[in-house]
Amino acid sequence: MQRFLIKDTAKHIGEKVRVCGWVNTRRAHGKILFIDLRDISGILQVVFVPSNKEVYDMAQTLRAEWVVEIIGQIVKRPENMVNPKIETGKVELSVESLKVLSESETLPLSIEGDGYDIGEETRMKYRYLDLRRERMKNNLIVRHKVIKFIRDFLDKEGFAEIETPILTKSTPEGARDYIVPSRQEPGKFYALPQSPQQYKQLLMVAGLEKYFQMAKCLRDEDPRGDRQPEFTQLDLEASFVSQEDVMDLTERLLILIVQNLFPNKKIQEIPFPRISYKDAMKKYNSDKPDIRKDKNDKNLLAFCWVIDFPFFEKTEEGGWTFTHNPFSAAKPEFDEDLLNKKNIENILTSQYDVALNGFEIGGGSIRNHRPEALEKVFEIMGYKKEVIHEKFGHMMEAFKYGAPPHGGIAWGIDRVFALLFEEPNIREVMAFPKTGDGRDLMMKAPSEVDKKQLKELHISITKEKKKK
Ligand code: ASP
Numbered sequence: 001m002q003r004f005l006i007k008d009t010a011k012h013i014g015e016k017v018r019v020c021g022w023v024n025t026r027r028a029h030g031k032i033l034f035i036d037l038r039d040i041s042g043i044l045q046v047v048f049v050p051s052n053k054e055v056y057d058m059a060q061t062l063r064a065e066w067v068v069e070i071i072g073q074i075v076k077r078p079e080n081m082v083n084p085k086i087e088t089g090k091v092e093l094s095v096e097s098l099k100v101l102s103e104s105e106t107l108p109l110s111i112e113g114d115g116y117d118i119g120e121e122t123r124m125k126y127r128y129l130d131l132r133r134e135r136m137k138n139n140l141i142v143r144h145k146v147i148k149f150i151r152d153f154l155d156k157e158g159f160a161e162i163e164t165p166i167l168t169k170s171t172p173e174g175a176r177d178y179i180v181p182s183r184q185e186p187g188k189f190y191a192l193p194q195s196p197q198q199y200k201q202l203l204m205v206a207g208l209e210k211y212f213q214m215a216k217c218l219r220d221e222d223p224r225g226d227r228q229p230e231f232t233q234l235d236l237e238a239s240f241v242s243q244e245d246v247m248d249l250t251e252r253l254l255i256l257i258v259q260n261l262f263p264n265k266k267i268q269e270i271p272f273p274r275i276s277y278k279d280a281m282k283k284y285n286s287d288k289p290d291i292r293k294d295k296n297d298k299n300l301l302a303f304c305w306v307i308d309f310p311f312f313e314k315t316e317e318g319g320w321t322f323t324h325n326p327f328s329a330a331k332p333e334f335d336e337d338l339l340n341k342k343n344i345e346n347i348l349t350s351q352y353d354v355a356l357n358g359f360e361i362g363g364g365s366i367r368n369h370r371p372e373a374l375e376k377v378f379e380i381m382g383y384k385k386e387v388i389h390e391k392f393g394h395m396m397e398a399f400k401y402g403a404p405p406h407g408g409i410a411w412g413i414d415r416v417f418a419l420l421f422e423e424p425n426i427r428e429v430m431a432f433p434k435t436g437d438g439r440d441l442m443m444k445a446p447s448e449v450d451k452k453q454l455k456e457l458h459i460s461i462t463k464e465k466k467k468k
Contacts (some may be wrong), residue, residue: 007041010088012074020069023062033059045092055098065104071097124441139429159210164199175219186458192218200237204406205398212236223436226425237408246407268302276308290358303356311349319382324351326377328365361416364409371399
């Protein structure tokens with residue numbers, strides 16, 4: 001017999017159906033026993049009467065979160081029992097047979113309510129139970145819907161989703177790399193990607209022209225604010241585009257997401273206002289300003305662009321480093337300065353960041369597709385020729401073979417979701433996040449590994465003495 005999803009049962013009054021799910025609650029009304037059965041689609045009231053003795057006796061043993069299969073008839077509820085709040089509120093299931101598929105111990109945390117008041121350690125350790133909570137389940141499903149919307153939109157715009165490697169070489173993007181030892185080449189390491197930046201540019205050299213990816217990015221940063229060691233970017237890149245083209249595409253997509261999937265939200269200003277980095281710092285003392293006119297309105301979305309960032313900033317040691325992305329092009333009027341390595345502090349980059357209600361949700365730039373200009377960037381940063389060759393030789397070389405002008409952007413989509421779902425942090429919109437200090441309390445990672453594994457990798461651990 002085919003399984004019915006609970007939400008569909010209301011349309012089948014008088015019919016015999018088979019449903020499966022979890023016992024949400026159990027209660028007795030005199031001799032009649034009720035359970036609320038829960039599946040992914042909703043909740044159904046199930047009724048057991050003493051006349052069906054065998055089933056009734058078994059139903060008495062049911063406890064919350066047991067998994068059951070029930071066959072019965074969908075009947076109309078008495079008028080006074082109708083619950084207008086749920087899709088199946090007008091019906092109930094009159095049970096014929098009951099099968100227990102799995103029993104459950106008492107849960108270590110409550111899955112009712114929003115769960116914000118439960119300690120994070122418990123929620124993380126039992127994440128698979130925490131996700132049974134309506135709010136969390138809904139977050140993941142809506143997240144899926146937004147991602148699908150993005151994929152469909154970009155597909156129509158002619159973009160192809162292309163996967164790039166997770167085992168790669170260190171990318172200089174300002175954070176520390178996670179490294180993975182090579183077994184085949186002792187003493188050598190892969191790096192996990194901080195972003196697909198170099199690959200996506202190489203795809204442009206390859207002539208793919210329009211690339212995107214829901215890309216996992218890994219950055220070994222110290223715990224600070226609401227960060228995660230791994231997070232997801234909507235990463236995209238296109239050839240023969242201007243700054244305007246990328247900004248226009250981003251803006252159209254963000255507006256469509258809000259209008260189609262969050263119609264109760266209001267965008268403060270369209271087109272999104274643009275602020276130069278200098279003005280943003282002067283006026284808001286932030287490069288991701290919160291320009292909301294009414295900060296109490298939870299449905300107000302104030303997007304804005306921040307542009308005209310300085311390309312370089314001084315390091316603590318007195319040298320230069322990039323503010324955003326070493327692969328960016330200077331704004332055209334600063335091209336000569338970059339090539340001559342002059343006026344460095346005033347060179348502006350083609351970088352554009354998009355902010356929402358005071359959070360940076362994305363950033364990108366038009367890239368430097370000429371090897372000589374890219375080389376100058378690294379020279380300004382004080383890299384020796386050999387180092388440039390060693391670290392970025394593949395980019396320099398690729399750009400020698402007819403590299404199209406190109407540019408792109410990446411959105412931190414976990415942050416976008418947190419803001420759209422009105423969640424206080426990005427952990428609430430991820431299935432299996434880590435703690436602020438990078439631990440997975442459910443899997444107990446990071447963990448020690450076998451001596452044999454270490455030996456194969458030619459690695460020995462020198463344990464730091466524990467401080468007394
Ligand atoms: N790769 C950049 C980042 O992760 C985004 C971009 O410029 O496309 O910030």
